[in-house]
Amino acid sequence: MIQKLQNKDTDVSQNIRFVFQVSYAVEAKLLDAIDFHPLKRPLESYIDSKNDFFGYFKNEVLAGVIEIKHHNTFTHIQSLVVNPDFFRQGIAQELMTFVLKLYDSKPFMVETGVKNKPASDLYRKFNFIEIKQWNTDHGVRKVRFERQ
Numbered sequence: 001m002i003q004k005l006q007n008k009d010t011d012v013s014q015n016i017r018f019v020f021q022v023s024y025a026v027e028a029k030l031l032d033a034i035d036f037h038p039l040k041r042p043l044e045s046y047i048d049s050k051n052d053f054f055g056y057f058k059n060e061v062l063a064g065v066i067e068i069k070h071h072n073t074f075t076h077i078q079s080l081v082v083n084p085d086f087f088r089q090g091i092a093q094e095l096m097t098f099v100l101k102l103y104d105s106k107p108f109m110v111e112t113g114v115k116n117k118p119a120s121d122l123y124r125k126f127n128f129i130e131i132k133q134w135n136t137d138h139g140v141r142k143v144r145f146e147r148q
């Protein structure tokens with residue numbers, strides 16, 4: 001079940017942050033990142049965020065989260081994370097399907113690390129096209145995808 005998460009609630013944001021932390025720990029290893037900025041994101045940034053958060057619940061456990069920054073002219077998928085205990089169960093795909101139906105905007109944009117093959121494969125499955133690649137100041141090569 002997918003539902004909007006009330007990130008202003010501290011308990012809800014703690015749950016969101018937990019899923020981000022365990023998921024990004026796996027991604028940091030995939031990317032060979034030593035200093036991975038998403039793992040440093042403080043709880044307050046979730047609570048204070050104006051982005052939309054949607055959670056996928058499985059057996060009443062928050063298994064995945066998608067964070068959306070929506071504008072009139074585009075929608076940016078800020079983050080898409082799944083708790084590793086729930087990997088390979090179609091949760092990321094369901095969250096993507098939900099968001100692509102919910103927001104009526106073009107383009108959709110998303111970024112990930114070049115070495116994050118599972119994420120890149122997911123975005124390509126949803127007809128996202130690679131737009132560019134670049135090196136970050138923290139040693140991770142990133143890729144941007146867009147869907148028109």
